[in-house]
Amino acid sequence: MCALAELFHNSGFNISGSDKDEVFYTDGILKELSIPYYESFAPEHIPQDAVLVIRSAAYSRDSNSEIAEAEKRGIPVLKYTEALGAYSALFDSSGIAGVHGKTTTAAIAGTLIRAAGLPARILAGSAVNGFGGRSTLSLGNKYFVAETCEYRRHFLSFHPRRIVLTSVESDHQDYYPTYESIRNAFIEYTKLLSSNGELIYCADDPGASEVANSVNKGIVKLIPYGVNAKGDFKIVSLQTGEERTTLRIAGFPGELKLRLPGRHIALDAVAALALTDSLVKAEYGGWTGEKREAVRQALEDFRGSRRRQEILGEAGGILFMDDYGHHPTAIRTTLEGLREFYPKRRIVLSFMSHTYTRTAALLDQFAASFKSADQVVLHKIYGSARETSSKEITGWTLFEKTKELQDGVYYIEEPVEAAELLKGILKPGDLFLTMGAGDNWKLGKLLFDYYARDTAK
Structure with a gap:
């Protein structure tokens, strides 16, 4: 949605929008472009002179008051993909x-x-x-x-x-x-x-x-x-x-x-x-x-893109990296590539699975995908707007399956709460990688800032 806002902004449209109050890297891009946005949803957020409302596929009339208001006022509503298609x-x-x-x-x-x-x-x-x-x-x-x-x-x-x-x-x-x-x-x-x-x-x-x-x-x-x-x-x-x-x-x-x-x-x-x-x-x-x-x-x-083997920096002799990989194939190939690229570094991984259906359907593949990592810390499943919980599958389920296949596997439900455990695991020369489509990237930033402050003392 942010990228589409950029395109329309560059074409001369006046853009505004709404989102959850969770912090995303896209917030900085929108601020840099002076595109105003609300960190909540409310009918009054839609400008009186709005000619088009574009919605994420994660939201519908039944779940979002702004979409319902746009339809009530007769303002055309397009899904992101429909708007992108018209642009293409x-x-x-x-x-x-x-x-x-x-x-x-x-x-x-x-x-x-x-x-x-x-x-x-x-x-x-x-x-x-x-x-x-x-x-x-x-x-x-x-x-x-x-x-x-x-x-x-x-x-x-x-x-x-x-x-x-x-x-x-x-x-x-x-x-x-x-x-x-x-x-x-x-x-x-x-x-x-x-x-x-x-x-x-x-x-x-x-x-x-x-x-x-x-x-x-x-x-x-x-x-x-x-x-x-x-x-x-x-x-x-x-x-x-x-x-x-x-x-x-x-x-x-x-x-x-x-x-x-x-x-x-x-x-x-x-x-x-x-x-x-x-x-x-x-x-x-x-x-x-x-x-x-x-x-x-x-x-x-070429230096990559945000959350695609993105290097946050090196602190305390530890290289900190973040990656969006959230499918077993992507996890496996990324870790294998890092193992080959950095043969002298231990790989310490924090992984947060995304969506319950994907985790359940590919559980065995997920568990086998971490083999190139030396230490693995797993967390709760990061849900989505389309599924928020499951009684059949949890992050603990993936942990139990993974520890059957390799040593050095830990489970901490909330990512940021794993910081103390990782301070005892990480050593100079390591590569610490946060991976997944969830918000465990915050753990990597927290640890990077900690070691950077410690190094500066």
Whole structure:
């Protein structure tokens, strides 16, 4: 919602809004843009001259007084995804989709698109360091690249000329009870591609490959990427060392380097490069040596986005990092990447699972996903607007399952209350990682501030 507010603000609209009173990093972005907002919901918050109300999918007329008031006053109400879809119809638009990697791929794509000098607007699902700490980047009015969400088929409102598909597997079990149901939603999305549209997909991901195989190849151009891909975006080598990931791509001369760990991040980078390649050819007809070099350097300079392996800093000899990963596959690949990238550091993890249905459906996968961490502290489940509790599954359930598989596993219900335990666990040289879609990032900030003060004494 904050990113959409940024886009509309940059287009000259007067924006205001309401939210919960919980502190989010987006509060700072809204204040920087002088976009006023309330930390509560009330009918009188809607301006008398409002012409449009855009709502998060988390709220409805029955649950939100402002939506009910807008409908009472005859003000049009659009879901976020509907508003984003209407916006995308104004451009040559590309949607970035997948269960994992959407935000990082969008962030890298924006970084490379800017380096290539393309007239585009980019929307990522989180603040990006290279975007000035915001979620959007405005470089022109011809192309639009946006992260698009599969939940409740929200991406079907989008108008894609190109789709980047990073991964397809079981998720959002409250809406997609089976893998086949979520796979079919992605297939439905690809059917929105018009004649001569492009599907850029990860050939290393079984689900993405399955969706690609369903596409009418006489209408849509398929562009695979990854180790198992054929063509220009095949990864021919991938190495990690000295806190750098180095890779070579079949159709892009020379080495590409990343300062972020993990094979999954390398795949996101290649996806972003494939999308940039398509736009460069559409806009300029092809690459120049100067543009290639600019893109190569931009990739190496990329520092990530908010809550995606975000480094908070180092204090007391401990490296503090925060990550949004909340699906077993994302947890496993992130931890494996960090283990390879920082071979001399112990990894101490705080994880907070998100949604009861996901935790229950993927309990065994969650429990097995922490193996690359040396110490694991688990917390209560962070619910959502659509489910607030469950008698069948709790954070303790995940703890009991995990401790069967590895040692060094602890459970503290409330994240910030784990601070004292962790002060006795953490040592100089460690990497402390908070991970999840919940609010345990506050624990990382609390500990970082503690060790920073201690170091300053």
